Amino acid sequence: MENVMSDRFRRRNEVKIVTLKISNDLYEEINKYIDKYGYSSRSDFIRDAIKIFIRLLSILENNSPVTLDARLRDISELIEKVIRSKCRF
Numbered sequence: 001m002e003n004v005m006s007d008r009f010r011r012r013n014e015v016k017i018v019t020l021k022i023s024n025d026l027y028e029e030i031n032k033y034i035d036k037y038g039y040s041s042r043s044d045f046i047r048d049a050i051k052i053f054i055r056l057l058s059i060l061e062n063n064s065p066v067t068l069d070a071r072l073r074d075i076s077e078l079i080e081k082v083i084r085s086k087c088r089f
Contacts, residue, residue, distance in 0.1 A: 030045060
């Protein structure tokens with residue numbers, strides 16, 4: 001069974017509704033992080049997670065990795081930096 005989440009946001013005076021289907025496992029994992037980092041809702045957490053993911057992708061696209069190990073190490077360090085700077089503790 002999947003959970004369905006909807007979120008509304010405004011862009012240029014328009015309201016957009018985004019609906020996501022997520023597995024029960026992911027739903028439970030999201031709930032853990034919501035409690036851990038003090039988010040008021042799943043929508044807020046997912047919105048921040050998507051922003052962080054997009055930022056990480058753009059940074060990674062601009063870096064050419066030397067080796068897979070170096071890339072994985074860089075990714076994990078980058079994720080830690082972004083989480084520390086963006087998440088509410």
